[in-house]
Amino acid sequence: MTTLLEDLQYRGIVYQMTDEEKINDMLEQEKISLYCGADPTADSLHIGHLVPFLTLRRFQQYGHRPVVLIGGGTGMIGDPSFKADERKLLTEEEVDANVEAIKGQMERIFDFSDDNAAVLVNNKDWLKNISLISFLRDYGKHVGLNYMLSKDAIQSRLETGISYTEFTYTILQAIDFGHLNKEYDVRIQIGGSDQWGNITSGLDLMRRMYGTTNSEGLTIPLITKADGKKFGKTESGNIWLDAKRTSPYEFYQFWLNQRDEDVIKFLKLFTFVEREEIEALKVSVEEEPHLRKAQKRLADEITEFIHGAEGLEEAKKVTEALFSGDIKSLDAAQIKDALKDAPSAEVDGEDSSLVNTLVNAKVSPSRRQAREDIQNGAIYINGERMQDVNHEMTEDDKINGEFTVFRRGKKKYTIVSYK
Missing domain, CATH: 1.10.240.10 (Tyrosyl-Transfer RNA Synthetase)
Known part of the structure; x- marks a missing residue:
């Protein structure tokens, strides 16, 4: 039977591991807890977030317990990892609303009811209780400045500028790893390749503060297309x-x-x-x-x-x-969504001539061409071919009384509304 690590490597998921042999032994000899997190910078995740969480789901299929972290606390700060500019800070209310929205998406990805049911956590629950004095004395003294400056994510921002707020982000994520290790026995953190510095910072802080040596990190490569362009x-x-x-x-x-x-x-x-x-x-x-x-x-x-x-x-x-071409089988919202990238035009609703409408909406370049297009069967109104050059547009030609979908040829759609 294929091991979990073999399956991950077949799929091209593994980029870096802190200790491959130790991770493989850990996964094969016991059922462990591991985590992945995302900051709620919007009210939805996008497909760029998916692979780390899908990877966490693969661990669950092999019997391990996923701990899913939504960064209600770190989302108030913003991760500087390989970002050209500082993030715009969200209000606490905005972050809280985003957390709630993302929870629903996680319920689609993970099983929260099985024997190894996923656990959903919000790091605001523990980060909010740390005072400034505690942050500096209990955590800050264990993190060397040279160590932080050596991280690629921070180095990449030194020339363009990085605030102290974002500079301390890696410490907050390190605190998360330590907290989850103590409270949920989390042994592995998973993240994108841009999270390697934050993950290793967490491991270092845990070792210095608690003497923890049983935890590891795994990252996933940046997803690119065959032409080298960024995916997503x-x-x-x-x-x-x-x-x-x-x-x-x-x-x-x-x-x-x-x-x-x-x-x-x-x-x-x-x-x-x-x-x-x-x-x-x-x-x-x-x-x-x-x-x-x-x-x-x-x-x-x-x-x-x-x-x-x-x-x-x-x-x-x-x-x-x-x-x-069966446009009429769809409702107005579905049509607008499907054709939102198609050209659109607004024409005079008082001029009901089909020929004039085609020209005014730039479906056909001239009246002569419009007549030829109609006669040749190249014009469709809401999916139905129209070959009457004398056709007058009526309310029956409007979808939901709002707009008409014209098609010239096989694929050239135009959405026409009326003023």
Whole structure:
């Protein structure tokens, strides 16, 4: 049987470990607690946060207990790790609201009811009780200034500037590791590669303060695409886990549109699909790439995991409606979401001529071209072909009484509203 560490290495998840042999022995000989955290800098996580938490979930599948930390305390400070500029400080009320929103997302990722049920913690619960004197005497005296300055995350900010507030962040995270070790017997901290300095700081502080020698750290590589570009963002910004920020359709399409060069890598990192199936899909990518089986499996798996069966069903419904041109099967909100990146225009509602509407909305470049487009069957109104050059636009051509979706050719959509 494949060991947990072997599975992680097959999937390309492991970047750095403090002691590989010790971690492997620990995982194979006992059931341990381990943790990963995220600061609530927004009311949702995005897919850039996913791999560390999915990795924590893999540990749970092997019988270990995940401790999921949401940084209600550290979120008040801001992690400077490899950020070019200082974060904008959020109010306590904003941070608290973000914590509550992210809790719901964690409940989709982890099992909180099994024998090795996940534990959800907020570091505000213990950090808020530390006084300034205690912070300096009990913790600060154990952290050498030269040691902190040697950390890459801090060095990268010395030229551009770093406040004392952000400078002390690594101590707060170190306190977290020590607290969780004492209270929950947490033995391993997991994080992205940018967290290596914070993780090792925690281990050093625990050793100095408590003599702790039974804890380790593991980091995950920065996720990049085959072309070397950073993964996880589109032209419109982050791909969020919250359906209000990134709809299930948009989320699904992001994964469905991954390139052949990237899709197997992402199946390994972002899904729990077994190795045998991944290898079969790899062959499919090489021998029958036009079928896009791997992309479909990736999109199905991760969309259902984050948005549930209903979210996946909605995403597929919108996808099929756009592919077939059956726009009227969707409601107004679904259409707006699916076509939010399509061109839009506002025209005079008093001018009901279809030809004039096409020209004024820049669907067709001229009246002559508009008439040719209509006659040639290239114009669709809300998914239905229109070949009557004398057609007058009516309320029946408006979706929800608000807008009309024009399509010229196979894929050129324009959303037209009226003034």
